[in-house]
Amino acid sequence: MTEDLTTFDRDHIWHPYNAIGTDLPVFPVVSAEGVRLRLADGRELIDGMASWWCAIHGYNHPQMNRALEGQLGRMAHVMFGGLTHPPAVELGRQLVEITPPSLEVVFFADSGSVSMEAALKMAVQYWHARGEKRQRFLTVRGGYHGDTFGAMSVCDPVNGMHTLFSDMLPKHLFADAPPAGFERPSTDADLASLRGHLEAQGREIAAVVMEPIVQGAGGMRFHAPGYLRRVRELCDEFGVLLVLDEIATGFGRTGRLFACEHAGIEPDILALGKALTGGYMTLAALLTSRHLAHTIGQGEPGLFMHGPTFMANPLACAAAAASIRLLLESPWRQRVAAIEQGLKQGLAPCADWPQVKEVRVLGAIGVVELHQPVDMAVIQPRFVENGVWVRPFGRLVYLMPPFVMSPEDLAALTAGVVKTLDEVL
Ligand SMILES: *Cc1c(COP(=O)(O)O)cnc(C)c1O
Numbered sequence: 040m041t042e043d044l045t046t047f048d049r050d051h052i053w054h055p056y057n058a059i060g061t062d063l064p065v066f067p068v069v070s071a072e073g074v075r076l077r078l079a080d081g082r083e084l085i086d087g088m089a090s091w092w093c094a095i096h097g098y099n100h101p102q103m104n105r106a107l108e109g110q111l112g113r114m115a116h117v118m119f120g121g122l123t124h125p126p127a128v129e130l131g132r133q134l135v136e137i138t139p140p141s142l143e144v145v146f147f148a149d150s151g152s153v154s155m156e157a158a159l160k161m162a163v164q165y166w167h168a169r170g171e172k173r174q175r176f177l178t179v180r181g182g183y184h185g186d187t188f189g190a191m192s193v194c195d196p197v198n199g200m201h202t203l204f205s206d207m208l209p210k211h212l213f214a215d216a217p218p219a220g221f222e223r224p225s226t227d228a229d230l231a232s233l234r235g236h237l238e239a240q241g242r243e244i245a246a247v248v249m250e251p252i253v254q255g256a257g258g259m260r261f262h263a264p265g266y267l268r269r270v271r272e273l274c275d276e277f278g279v280l281l282v283l284d285e286i287a288t289g290f291g292r293t294g295r296l297f298a299c300e301h302a303g304i305e306p307d308i309l310a311l312g313k314a315l316t317g318g319y320m321t322l323a324a325l326l327t328s329r330h331l332a333h334t335i336g337q338g339e340p341g342l343f344m345h346g347p348t349f350m351a352n353p354l355a356c357a358a359a360a361a362s363i364r365l366l367l368e369s370p371w372r373q374r375v376a377a378i379e380q381g382l383k384q385g386l387a388p389c390a391d392w393p394q395v396k397e398v399r400v401l402g403a404i405g406v407v408e409l410h411q412p413v414d415m416a417v418i419q420p421r422f423v424e425n426g427v428w429v430r431p432f433g434r435l436v437y438l439m440p441p442f443v444m445s446p447e448d449l450a451a452l453t454a455g456v457v458k459t460l461d462e463v464l
Pocket of ligand 1: 150151152153155183184185186250255256284285286287312313
């Protein structure tokens with residue numbers, strides 16, 4: 040059976056950032072429970088990835104399952120044009136409640152990338168309604184915002200995985216990457232490049248777009264709250280909007296419910312996704328202020344011009360509402376703090392290896408940055424043989440475990456990573 044699965048898969052099914060017909064292994068998973076993935080051959084792996092930031096409560100969670108089963112018995116889906124439903128309203132209420140106070144209006148989208156498309160359109164429509172043509176965005180290098188064209192256009196122009204398409208993309212403005220280091224004291228000099236762009240082209244710029252505190256798929260780099268605070272000040276000084284992409288950082292991952300809380304600032308538009316549904320379904324949300332929403336409503340055409348078919352899918356909204364309830368009822372702060380300690384201790388042994396550039400940890404995110412890219416064909420099966428699920432990219436071996444991971448499992452996970460690196464480096 041396993042053979043069948045993997046053979047058909049290899050010849051017919053595309054995987055993320057992958058090719059058809061390669062010999063790179065893919066491992067069939069048949070079920071998952073708590074922090075463990077069970078492979079078709081019966082082996083169990085401790086999950087170090089939370090399925091790319093999403094599965095914060097682990098897998099097959101009874102409360103999450105009940106919420107979805109309940110909603111399934113009422114309706115799986117209904118269109119959102121002209122209709123509303125309890126899961127959307129409940130989730131909307133929760134999001135307005137837990138995000139920064141100025142964010143009071145919600146737009147639901149199907150995925151993180153699509154929400155970023157909508158965020159860019161929202162910013163452009165805001166300025167249009169105010170009689171200004173502002174269609175450029177300013178962002179920082181090292182960012183990642185998704186794989187659709189609008190999102191790609193604000194990803195890092197060099198390592199953002201999209202250089203192939205760069206001639207087709209709208210030309211936005213790129214400032215220097217935020218200086219690395221969560222603890223680093225920030226100075227005005229750190230913002231010189233952003234300021235330069237705002238001084239030169241501020242009247243054309245609709246918004247500054249960035250990931251706060253942690254740049255994820257663009258390099259797993261951390262920056263200081265003081266830097267982010269200054270970005271907010273700069274946006275206010277030049278009168279441009281600030282769009283924060285918290286698709287990866289939202290829902291506690293960095294130690295705060297939202298990463299912008301580290302800096303005590305509020306964006307004009309906030310994008311959420313990934314852990315929004317606890318890893319059960321795809322869903323994303325934008326939050327913005329009444330001012331911004333009303334301005335769009337008062338301009339031409341008086342409507343926000345976006346509306347996906349599966350907007351506010353009831354099953355996805357029910358999953359998200361249950362996930363947020365579960366998160367807020369749980370001791371998530373202590374759990375994330377304990378994971379932070381466990382990652383620091385567990386990854387420390389490889390910090391001074393010559394092949395390792397840096398080990399860094401923030402909240403429930405642990406990163407081992409190497410000097411050379413890993414060989415996926417070699418390292419991926421080694422991780423599996425050592426009982427852990429870890430999916431590196433390039434020079435980055437990183438962990439973002441489910442928040443419910445026990446100290447023992449976390450110690451086994453980090454030991455599996457260190458052992459694997461020791462074997463392959
Ligand atoms: C994953 C991610 C996205 C894209 O979300 P998808 O759901 O994969 O489309 C956008 N921004 C950030 C910061 C992300 O981590």
